[in-house]
Amino acid sequence: MNLFSNTFSTLENALNYSSTRQKVITNNIANVDTPNYKAQDVSFKNVLQDSIDSIKTIRTDPRHFDLSDDSTDSNVTITQNNxxxxxxxxxxxxxxxxxxxxxxxxxxxSLIELEKGKLSSLLNVVKGGQ
Structure with missing residues (x-):
C-alpha cells in the first residue's frame, strides 16, 4: 500500500536534482582560480532519462512521444570542455x-513550498478537516 501519492517521490527527485546541482555549482565557484579546472553542470536530461527508464511506456498513437530511446548515458554530472x-x-x-x-x-x-503544501493538505486530512 502506498501511503503517499507519486507527487512526494517526484518532489523528492526534484529536490535531489536541485541539491546535486547546488553542490556542482558551489564546487565550480570554489575552483574559480584553479588552473585547468573545467566547469561542471548537472544534466537534467540525464536525470529525466533515468526517471523515464524506470517507467514502462507503450506508444499507442504515432503522435505520442517515443520514450524508449536508450541513446543517453546515465552520467548526471557533465564537464563543460567548450x-x-x-x-x-x-x-x-x-x-x-x-x-x-x-x-x-x-x-x-519553490520545491520546498510545494512539499510543505502537500504535507499541510495531508495533515488537514488526518485531522479530519479541522
Whole structure:
C-alpha cells in the first residue's frame, strides 16, 4: 500500500536534482582560480532519462512521444570542455555560476513550498478537516 501519492517521490527527485546541482555549482565557484579546472553542470536530461527508464511506456498513437530511446548515458554530472575564460585554462565563468546559483536556490525554495503544501493538505486530512 502506498501511503503517499507519486507527487512526494517526484518532489523528492526534484529536490535531489536541485541539491546535486547546488553542490556542482558551489564546487565550480570554489575552483574559480584553479588552473585547468573545467566547469561542471548537472544534466537534467540525464536525470529525466533515468526517471523515464524506470517507467514502462507503450506508444499507442504515432503522435505520442517515443520514450524508449536508450541513446543517453546515465552520467548526471557533465564537464563543460567548450572553452577557457581565464589565461590558466580555467573554464569557470563566475557571473554565470552566480546566476545559476541564484536560480537554483529559487527552484529549491519553490520545491520546498510545494512539499510543505502537500504535507499541510495531508495533515488537514488526518485531522479530519479541522
Amino acid at each position: 572553452g577557457s575564460y581565464n589565461n590558466n585554462g580555467n573554464s569557470v565563468d563566475i557571473d554565470n555560476e552566480m546566476s545559476n546559483l541564484a536560480s537554483n536556490q529559487i527552484f529549491y525554495e
